[in-house]
Amino acid sequence: MSKILIRGAKVLGGEPQDVLIDGETIAEVGAGLSAEGAEVVEAGGKVLLPGLVDLHTHLREPGREDSETVLTGTRAAASGGYTAVFAMANTFPVADTAGVVEQVWRLGREHGYCDVQPIGAVTVGLEGRKLAELGAMHESAAGVTVFSDDGKCVDDAVIMRRALEYVKAFGGVVAQHAQEPRLTEGAQMNEGVVSAELGLGGWPAVAEESVIARDVLLADHVGSRVHICHLSTAGSVEIVRWAKARGIQVTAEVTPHHLLLTDELVRTYNPVYKVNPPLRTERDVLTLREALADGTIDIVATDHAPHPHEDKDCEWAAAAMGMVGLETALSVVQETMVDTGLLDWAGVADRMSFKPAQIGQATGHGRPVSAGEPANLTLVDTAYRGRVDPAGFASRSRNTPYEGRELPGRVTHTWLRGKATLVDGKLT
Amino acid sequence: MQRHLISAADLTRDDAVLILDTAEEMARVADRPIKKLPTLRGRTIVNLFFEDSTRTRISFEAAEKRLSADVINFTAKGSSVSKGESLKDTAQTLEAMGVDAVVIRHGASGAPYRLANSGWIDAAVINAGDGTHQHPTQALLDAFTVRRRLLGRDAGLGQDLSGKRITIVGDVLHSRVARSNVDLLHTLGAEVTLVAPPTLVPVGVDTWPCTVSYDLDSALPKSDAVMMLRVQRERMNAAFFPTEREYSRRYGLDGDRMARLPEHAIVMHPGPMVRGMEITAEVADSDRCTAVEQVANGVSIRMAVLYLLLGGNEPAQTRTEEK
Numbered sequence: 001m002s003k004i005l006i007r008g009a010k011v012l013g014g015e016p017q018d019v020l021i022d023g024e025t026i027a028e029v030g031a032g033l034s035a036e037g038a039e040v041v042e043a044g045g046k047v048l049l050p051g052l053v054d055l056h057t058h059l060r061e062p063g064r065e066d067s068e069t070v071l072t073g074t075r076a077a078a079s080g081g082y083t084a085v086f087a088m089a090n091t092f093p094v095a096d097t098a099g100v101v102e103q104v105w106r107l108g109r110e111h112g113y114c115d116v117q118p119i120g121a122v123t124v125g126l127e128g129r130k131l132a133e134l135g136a137m138h139e140s141a142a143g144v145t146v147f148s149d150d151g152k153c154v155d156d157a158v159i160m161r162r163a164l165e166y167v168k169a170f171g172g173v174v175a176q177h178a179q180e181p182r183l184t185e186g187a188q189m190n191e192g193v194v195s196a197e198l199g200l201g202g203w204p205a206v207a208e209e210s211v212i213a214r215d216v217l218l219a220d221h222v223g224s225r226v227h228i229c230h231l232s233t234a235g236s237v238e239i240v241r242w243a244k245a246r247g248i249q250v251t252a253e254v255t256p257h258h259l260l261l262t263d264e265l266v267r268t269y270n271p272v273y274k275v276n277p278p279l280r281t282e283r284d285v286l287t288l289r290e291a292l293a294d295g296t297i298d299i300v301a302t303d304h305a306p307h308p309h310e311d312k313d314c315e316w317a318a319a320a321m322g323m324v325g326l327e328t329a330l331s332v333v334q335e336t337m338v339d340t341g342l343l344d345w346a347g348v349a350d351r352m353s354f355k356p357a358q359i360g361q362a363t364g365h366g367r368p369v370s371a372g373e374p375a376n377l378t379l380v381d382t383a384y385r386g387r388v389d390p391a392g393f394a395s396r397s398r399n400t401p402y403e404g405r406e407l408p409g410r411v412t413h414t415w416l417r418g419k420a421t422l423v424d425g426k427l428t
Numbered sequence: 429m430q431r432h433l434i435s436a437a438d439l440t441r442d443d444a445v446l447i448l449d450t451a452e453e454m455a456r457v458a459d460r461p462i463k464k465l466p467t468l469r470g471r472t473i474v475n476l477f478f479e480d481s482t483r484t485r486i487s488f489e490a491a492e493k494r495l496s497a498d499v500i501n502f503t504a505k506g507s508s509v510s511k512g513e514s515l516k517d518t519a520q521t522l523e524a525m526g527v528d529a530v531v532i533r534h535g536a537s538g539a540p541y542r543l544a545n546s547g548w549i550d551a552a553v554i555n556a557g558d559g560t561h562q563h564p565t566q567a568l569l570d571a572f573t574v575r576r577r578l579l580g581r582d583a584g585l586g587q588d589l590s591g592k593r594i595t596i597v598g599d600v601l602h603s604r605v606a607r608s609n610v611d612l613l614h615t616l617g618a619e620v621t622l623v624a625p626p627t628l629v630p631v632g633v634d635t636w637p638c639t640v641s642y643d644l645d646s647a648l649p650k651s652d653a654v655m656m657l658r659v660q661r662e663r664m665n666a667a668f669f670p671t672e673r674e675y676s677r678r679y680g681l682d683g684d685r686m687a688r689l690p691e692h693a694i695v696m697h698p699g700p701m702v703r704g705m706e707i708t709a710e711v712a713d714s715d716r717c718t719a720v721e722q723v724a725n726g727v728s729i730r731m732a733v734l735y736l737l738l739g740g741n742e743p744a745q746t747r748t749e750e751k
């Protein structure tokens with residue numbers, strides 16, 4: 001088997017060390033390791049992290065291959081330093097049967113850029129009425145453990161309760177897209193000062209917070225664990241903090257865009273800023289950063305949502321919601337969390353690899369960088385600064401809100417079980 | 429003046445006064461036997477209406493024709509738009525036919541802004557009402573009407589609306605007329621009060637340059653003009669208020685309420701009026717109600733806007749005809 005010596009890498013941001021990969025595993029970590037028989041990668045002070053894990057990706061296949069496929073999406077993931085992504089269920093057909101989840105899982109395996117762990121729908125057709133065959137999806141080759149109707153909220157309290165209870169039989173978790181549907185009819189952006197001026201339908205914070213409050217109480221009542229997708233408001237942080245203090249099994253994710261962007265950007269009416277949940281206020285952004293730092297929010301998840309150009313090159317109301325994120329996530333986290341002093345690189349490894357792997361039970365991912373562990377690794381040039389150029393994206397879609405924005409950090413290498421998927425910023 | 433007219437908030441006090449003064453000159457054209465100026469001869473303007481609006485479209489069309497422009501009317505119904513064509517393609521198709529300005533009415537807030545700022549077309553864009561965002565020519569014609577009635581046709585020239593107290597009543601939440609008027613009237617120095625049930629005022633209104641009241645009766649004696657907004661009956665089904673009758677009782681303008689207004693105060697309505705809902709026939713037909721005048725003033729204002737955006741930056745050369 002081939003050997004790779006990564007020389008002089010700051011493992012989790014610590015002192016420079018050498019890391020020797022032998023085959024699919026990390027053989028040794030230490031100073032002055034022998035390069036004999038190994039291909040050498042000079043890290044030169046770059047930061048080495050465990051391969052990133054994204055608990056919230058839309059790969060669009062099957063059904064919307066015009067915006068992304070498993071291949072293009074996993075190439076984007078490898079570019080962004082990811083070695084595992086969880087693919088959301090809102091495809092066409094919906095991933096609500098063993099057949100669909102196995103297909104997505106298998107495509108990920110075949111392409112080999114990044115492990116793809118399908119998320120199963122909670123309800124048939126994401127319609128919120130009838131539980132999908134959660135057990136069958138779990139027992140399929142895809143081994144689904146995370147279930148979500150993401151894109152839609154499981155708003156019926158009884159269905160949500162049953163789902164939370166049912167997945168306990170096989171240690172699953174329900175990931176809730178918290179959005180009270182009646183309060184968000186016709187919603188186009190965050191409800192507040194800006195929506196009042198722009199005359200765009202408001203998406204009030206309370207529509208997210210009320211569902212989170214209900215669901216943590218339900219999880220408590222039935223003794224299940226619940227995961228909150230893309231938490232976006234200061235009020236939601238308070239509720240999750242309260243729930244955790246009570247010992248309720250709740251975890252939560254925040255997207256990179258909610259850590260950086262605010263609803264002021266909507267004044268441009270440029271649909272590249274249209275996303276669900278919507279961009280919130282400066283106060284929300286700062287609260288989310290603090291909550292990610294103190295662990296109230298457990299992880300960063302991209303909610304990578306590719307859309308074809310025509311779905312964004314139009315008037316606001318007609319545009320699709322969502323942003324691509326896999327290839328910019330780490331840079332945004334460096335900008336908002338590391339360069340601000342809120343989180344060190346060990347903290348980033350925790351929020352973007354260890355914890356998401358743990359929540360999603362991604363075997364072999366989110367492991368320490370130490371001997372005997374699977375060689376899922378990513379090397380980051382943290383000194384780099386540059387402007388985001390969507391033309392260079394591996395994703396099939398270009399709907400990034402960061403075009404032309406200067407951001408720090410660049411992933412130069414990614415290894416999936418010892419096999420390089422990205423070398424010097426180029427996909428293999 | 430800017431190249432486009434998208435929002436009343438984009439106008440400075442001097443821009444707005446120039447438009448009102450120019451509109452007074454334009455109004456004199458309407459008194460002539462031949463109601464036409466050659467200003468926009470050879471220019472082509474398209475009225476791009478994605479939403480039904482007979483009165484605004486006709487008003488723009490009349491203004492364009494009086495300025496001798498070539499006019500193309502485009503309505504979404506029965507067009508390629510109903511077959512799924514995008515705003516971008518529609519606009520580019522029309523521009524390829526050589527239009528100098530696009531007057532756009534669209535159901536989506538921000539559509540005119542996108543048209544003006546996305547690099548899709550080069551033509552000047554005039555917002556004729558977008559979603560629940562803005563309707564700047566409506567605000568201008570309202571300000572014009574207030575100035576004429578309260579200051580006088582000639583005495584008003586060069587003047588803004590400093591110190592005038594204007595009360596806007598009704599469905600502020602869904603009203604582009606209210607948003608535009610708050611912006612413009614504030615810029616012109618007026619004091620604006622919004623009166624509505626709390627359900628029909630947007631969250632975030634507290635940053636607007638106006639005061640908000642839920643009580644019409646206490647606002648009326650302090651009003652130099654009261655502007656009644658149309659309330660769509662379907663709002664009732666969405667629980668914004670319990671019944672039509674309750675709305676009328678609390679926020680409708682009838683004869684008794686009109687009597688609480690100061691003697692000089694006027695009653696305005698952008699139309700179309702829902703008689704018996706926000707306004708009674710007695711008030712609508714009284715000589716204090718300027719609804720019909722507003723329609724006439726709308727043509728003058730739209731002439732002024734088109735003239736200033738497309739024709740030149742100085743007031744029309746009819747000033748010598750002042751009597």
